[in-house]
Amino acid sequence: MTQLIEQKVNIPEKQAYSYDILIGRNLLENADEIIKKYTKANKLLIVTNETVAKLYMSNINIKNSVWLILEDGEEYKNIENYKLILDTAVEHKLERNDCIIAFGGGVIGDMAGFAAASYMRGCDFIQIPTTLLAQVDSSVGGKVAINHEHGKNLIGAFYQPKLVLTDISVLKTLPLRQLKTGLAEVLKYAFIEKSCACPLNYRLFDFLKQNKQEIFDLNPDIMSKLIDICCTLKASVVNQDETEKGLRAILNLGHTFAHSIENLTNYTVYTHGEAVGAGIKMAFKLALIRGLISKDYFESAMELIDDYDIAPVGFNLDKEKFYEEMFLDKKAKGGKIRFILPNSHYSVVSVSDITKEHVFESIDDFM
DSSP states (O other), X not given: OOOOEEEEEOXXXXXXXXXXXXXXXXXXXXXXXXXXXXXXXSOEEEEEEHHHHHHHGGGOOOTXXXXXXXXXXXXXXXXHHHHHHHHHHHHTTOOTTSEEEEEESHHHHHHHHHHHHHGGGOOEEEEEEOSHHIIIIITSSOEEEEEETTEEEEEEEEOOOSEEEEEGGGGGGSOHHHHHHHHHHHHHHHHHGGGGTOSSOOOHHHHHHHOHHHHHTTOHHHHHHHHHHHHHHHHHHHHHOTTOSSGGGGGXXXXXXXXHHHHHTTTSSSOHHHHHXXXXXXXXXXXXXXXXXXXXXXXXXXXXXXXXXXXXXXXXOOHHHHHXXXXXXXXXXXXXXXXXXXXXTTEEEEEOOOOHHHHHHHHXXXX
């Protein structure tokens, strides 16, 4: 174990629900010892997927644990697998003070977390994220959910973990496509940094421009700093607005577009990050159309996104259906779609008076 970064999510209204984020190398070697410090559970249910199990299951010794291995993919984030987690907890007689551990990416984290929130009205929950997307974003903040056939994450809860254990060493087994998927969420933080109301000024936009090669090479110091920055920005938002009554909506930059892409392609064609990357581009185009940002900022943002190669084009989707899907977005209110759009360098704003024609114009280049 090398240098360890320790952070804390500190929700003022719920001090008992505050928790640590540990970021470092080779932390999994000491997972059993670390986990014991954060839960008094007698039994641990470790939920993972086939890909992660093949890579790490035989090398990790977490005592008093039962493993549940699920199929890998966003299309499996459904009510059937959610029920399977609960059935396994019942079968092994987990009690309320026992613990469900999410060992995987965002899909596993969301499902296992929702099961933990539901089981006996809430048992302990620990996140061990294994993808960059989960490490920089989805493992922090307590959003847990499953998908419904009519929308992404429509069934879920806010339920904070006891610990987020982030071992950057696992990123070396991540395929390039999955690394880019995580980088889409990283770029999102660069575009919303000023709106996060974080007292620290990281200038993440510049950091990404200056360190692209080191990031793709998975330089451990650079990756630790990158994950630390993103987690700090997200924690700053969550600490102020845990249940997305206002500020937290900024974390959804690009996601209203992305969820339409994912829903209309049944979660099987594009990764979440690819959809988000395209969605961020669409949001910037919409902001430019509405006169919220300058052409120079629009072009510099497009250049950074293209430099990281995270946004596909040529979706070939029906624009009317694309638009209709947006009304199922969780930010929609009073029959209006709420978009998070850039309004100046590295800041965003919520906008709800967007016409269908402007939406179509913002997505034309991608269809």
